Amino acid sequence: xxxxxxxxxxxxxxxxxxxxxxxxxxxxxxxxxxxxxxxxxxxxxxxxxxxxxxxxxxxxxxxxxxxxxxxxxxxxxxxxxxxxxxxxxxxxxxxxxxxxxxxxxxxxxxxxxxxxxxxxxxxxxxxxxxxxxxxxxxxxxxxxxxxxxxxxxxxxxxxxxxxxxxxxxxxxxxxxxxxxxxxxxxxxxxxxxxxxxxxxxxxxxxxxxxxxxxxxxxxxxxxxxxxxxxxxxxxxxxxxxxxxxxxxxxx
Amino acid sequence: xxxxxxxxxxxxxxxxxxxxxxxxxxxxxxxxxxxxxxxxxxxxxxxxxxxxxxxxxxxxxxxxxxxxxxxxxxxxxxxxxxxxxxxxxxxxxxxxxxxxxxxxxxxxxxxxxxxxxxxxxxxxxxxxxxxxxxxxxxxxxxxxxxxxxxxxxxxxxxxxxxxxxxxxxxxxxxxxxxxxxxxxxxxxxxxxxxxxxxxxxxxxxxxxxxxxxxxxxxxxxxxxxxx
Numbered sequence: 001x002x003x004x005x006x007x008x009x010x011x012x013x014x015x016x017x018x019x020x021x022x023x024x025x026x027x028x029x030x031x032x033x034x035x036x037x038x039x040x041x042x043x044x045x046x047x048x049x050x051x052x053x054x055x056x057x058x059x060x061x062x063x064x065x066x067x068x069x070x071x072x073x074x075x076x077x078x079x080x081x082x083x084x085x086x087x088x089x090x091x092x093x094x095x096x097x098x099x100x101x102x103x104x105x106x107x108x109x110x111x112x113x114x115x116x117x118x119x120x121x122x123x124x125x126x127x128x129x130x131x132x133x134x135x136x137x138x139x140x141x142x143x144x145x146x147x148x149x150x151x152x153x154x155x156x157x158x159x160x161x162x163x164x165x166x167x168x169x170x171x172x173x174x175x176x177x178x179x180x181x182x183x184x185x186x187x188x189x190x191x192x193x194x195x196x197x198x199x200x201x202x203x204x205x206x207x208x209x210x211x212x213x214x215x216x217x218x219x220x221x222x223x224x225x226x227x228x229x230x231x232x233x234x235x236x237x238x239x240x241x242x243x244x245x246x247x248x249x250x251x
Numbered sequence: 252x253x254x255x256x257x258x259x260x261x262x263x264x265x266x267x268x269x270x271x272x273x274x275x276x277x278x279x280x281x282x283x284x285x286x287x288x289x290x291x292x293x294x295x296x297x298x299x300x301x302x303x304x305x306x307x308x309x310x311x312x313x314x315x316x317x318x319x320x321x322x323x324x325x326x327x328x329x330x331x332x333x334x335x336x337x338x339x340x341x342x343x344x345x346x347x348x349x350x351x352x353x354x355x356x357x358x359x360x361x362x363x364x365x366x367x368x369x370x371x372x373x374x375x376x377x378x379x380x381x382x383x384x385x386x387x388x389x390x391x392x393x394x395x396x397x398x399x400x401x402x403x404x405x406x407x408x409x410x411x412x413x414x415x416x417x418x419x420x421x422x423x424x425x426x427x428x429x430x431x432x433x434x435x436x437x438x439x440x441x442x443x444x445x446x447x448x449x450x451x452x453x454x455x456x457x458x459x460x461x462x463x464x465x466x467x468x469x470x471x472x473x474x475x476x477x478x
Contacts, residue, residue, distance in 0.1 A: 018323045037326040045324035052321065053265050053312040060264045067257030068325050117324075 008152040011169065012119050015150070016045065027115070041070060044108035048120035051104055054093035058086055061107055069111035080106035084136075098129035105136055116140065118151045122158050130155070134162050156239040160184065168243060175246050180239075187242055188222025188234035191215070196232075204228065207249025218245035254327040258335040262309040269305050276301050277350065285358050292378055294358070295351025296385025302347035303389040306339050307396060310405040329474045333401070337466050340393055348382045383454045390458045392416065394465035401472040 014021035017032045025032045027039050052061060058081055066072045081088055084102040092100060101121060108116060116137070122130040141147055151163065159166055159180065166183060168175040190205070197208065197215040204225060205217040218241075219225040222234040237245075277298055284291045313319060322332060359373060395415050400408035429435075 013320065016320075016324050018320055036328055040324065040326040043324070045321065047320055047324070050317045050320040052261060052318055053316045055268060055312065056261070056264055060261075064257050064261045064264065067253050067260060068327075070253075070326075 008154075008169070009119055010172075012047075012117055012150075012152055015117065016040070016043070041111075042114040044111065044113035044116045046101075046104045046108045046116070046118045046121050048123055051092075051100070051107075055091055057091055058088040058103060058106075061103070062088075062110075065107060065110065071111040073110055073112065076112070077106060077110035080110060098125050098132075101125060101129075101133060102136075105133065109136075109140055114147055116147070116149045118149060118153075120153055121151065122153065122155055130158065134158060137162055156243060159239050166239065168246060170247055183239065183242060184236070186221050186223070187237055188219050188225065189237045189241060189245075190217045190219060190222075190225065190229075190232050190234050192217065192232065196229075200229065207245045207251050209245070209249055218242065218249060254325055255331055255335045255338065257325075258322070258327075258332065259339060262306070262312075262335075262339055265309055265312040266305065269308070273301065273305060277354070281354050281358050284355070285362050291355055291359060292373070292381050293385075294355045295348050295378070295382035296388070298351035298354065299344045299347030299382070299385050300389045302343045302350075303340060303393060306343040307393065307400075309336070309339065310400045310408075314405040329476075330470050333466065333469045333473050336397060337462065337469075340397065341462065344386050344389055344393075348386050351385075352378060352382055380451060380454070383451065383458070387454050387458050390461055394461040395419075397465055398468040398472055401469045401476065 010019065013019040015025050015027065015032065017025070017036050028042065030039055032039055052064065056064075062074055062077050065077070066074060078088065080086075081103075084099075084106060086095075086099055086103055086106070092103065095103065105121065108118075118137075121137075122133055125133070137149055137151075141149060149162070151159070153159065163180045165177065166180050167177045192200075192215050194215060197217065200217065205219050208215055208217040218237065219234070226232055226234060280294060280297045280301070284294045313322070323329065355378065356373065396408060399411045399415065402408065403411050
C-alpha cells in the first residue's frame with residue numbers, strides 16, 4: 001500500500017530484477033540477480049499495465065506459456081478459464097477489463113507459483129468483479145498455506161479483505177509493516193476538543209488533524225489510550241484513515 | 252532455450268495475422284517476375300526483404316501491449332529476450348531467401364512450359380550471390396534498426412533508423428564524390444576479380460559480423476534500460 005507514484009511498481013520491478021536495486025533482493029533465501037531463472041519459475045506475476053499482445057487468444061497464451069514455465073499446467077489453466085467464464089478462442093482485445101484481469105490472473109496461477117506478485121490487480125474494476133478477484137486470491141492461498149501473495153494497491157478496502165500483513169511505503173521508505181488484524185483492532189481515532197487535545201502527551205498519538213470544530217488524532221493502541229485518558233471516545237479507523245493520518249496528518 | 256521457444260511462438264502467433272498479406276505479397280512478386288524476365292533473379296531478394304521487414308512488426312505488438320515488463324517476469328533474462336528477436340529476424344530472412352530461390356526456379360519452370368521463349372538459364376552461383384546480397388542488404392537495415400528500437404522504441408526507432416540510413420548513404424555518396432573529385436582511381440578489373448573469387452565468403456562473413464555487432468549493441472542497450 002502506498003501513496004500514488006511513490007514506488008509500488010518500482011518495488012515490484014526490483015523484486016523481479018526488471019530494474020536494478022541498490023540493496024539487492026533475496027527471495028526464498030536466494031539473490032534474484034544470481035538465481036534469477038530459478039526464482040522466477042516459482043513466481044506468478046500480474047501487472048496492471050503489461051501483458052502479452054491483445055491479438056492473442058487464451059489458447060495462444062497456453063501455447064506460449066507451456067514453453068515458458070517448466071511447471072505450466074495446461075489443465076489447470078483451462079480450468080481457470082472455465083471457472084472465470086473466459087472464452088479460449090476470442091482475441092484478448094475483445095475482452096472487458098475484468099475479463100482481461102482474470103486472464104492475467106489465470107496465466108499467473110497456472111504454474112502453481114509459490115508467490116503471486118500482483119500490481120494493482122483490481123484497479124479500474126467494478127466492485128462485483130473486484131470481489132470475485134479477491135475471492136480467487138483467497139482460494140489460491142487456501143489451496144496451499146505455504147503460498148504467499150504480494151499485492152500492491154491503492155484500493156485500501158481490498159487490503160482489509162485479503163491481506164495478512166500491510167506495508168505502508170512513502171517516498172520509498174517503509175512507514176510501517178504490521179499485521180492487518182493488529183492494525184484494525186488496535187488503532188483508533190480520537191475526536192476531541194482543542195482544550196482536551198492540548199492535555200495529551202505527544203508520545204501518545206501518531207498524528208493529528210485539526211478540524212473546524214474539533215481535533216482528530218490517530219493512536220496506535222486505543223485501549224492503552226482509553227486507560228490513560230478516561231473520557232476519550234475512540235472510533236475504529238479503516239486502513240485508508242490510518243494511511244491518511246500517517247501521510248497527511250500533522251505531527 | 253525453452254523460454255526462447257515460447258517467445259518465438261508468441262511472435263509467430265502475433266504474426267499470424269500477416270499470413271494472408273504475406274502470401275499476397277509473395278504471389279504478387281511471383282506473378283510480377285513471371286512477366287518480367289529480367290526480374291526473376293531478384294525474387295529471393297524481394298521475398299526475404301518482405302519477410303525480414305514483417306518480423307520487425309513484432310516489436311510493435313510488444314510495445315503496444317507494454318509486454319516488456321511481463322516478459323521480463325518470466326524465468327529469463329534480458330539477453331535471452333534480445334537473442335530471441337535476432338533468431339526470429341535471421342530465420343525469417345533465411346526462410347525468405349529459400350522461398351525466393353524455390354519460387355524463382357518454379358516460376359521459371361512454369362513459364363518455360365507456357366512460353367518456351369521465357370526460359371532463363373539460371374546461373375545458380377549468381378542466384379546464390381543475388382540472394383545473399385539481398386540478405387546482406389536487409390541485414391544491414393535490420394542491424395541498424397533493432398538496436399534503434401531497443402534504444403528509442405518501435406515507433407521512434409523507425410525514424411532514427413531512416414536518419415541513420417540517410418547518414419550511411421550520405422557517407423558513401425560523399426566517399427564516391429571525394430574519390431572522383433581527387434581523381435583517385437580504382438582498379439575495377441582487379442576489384443571484380445577479387446569479388447568473384449572472394450565476394451560470396453566476404454558477403455557471408457560481413458553479414459554474420461554485422462548481426463553479431465548489432466546483437467551485442469542491442470544487448471548492451473536493453474540490459475541498461477529501465478523504465
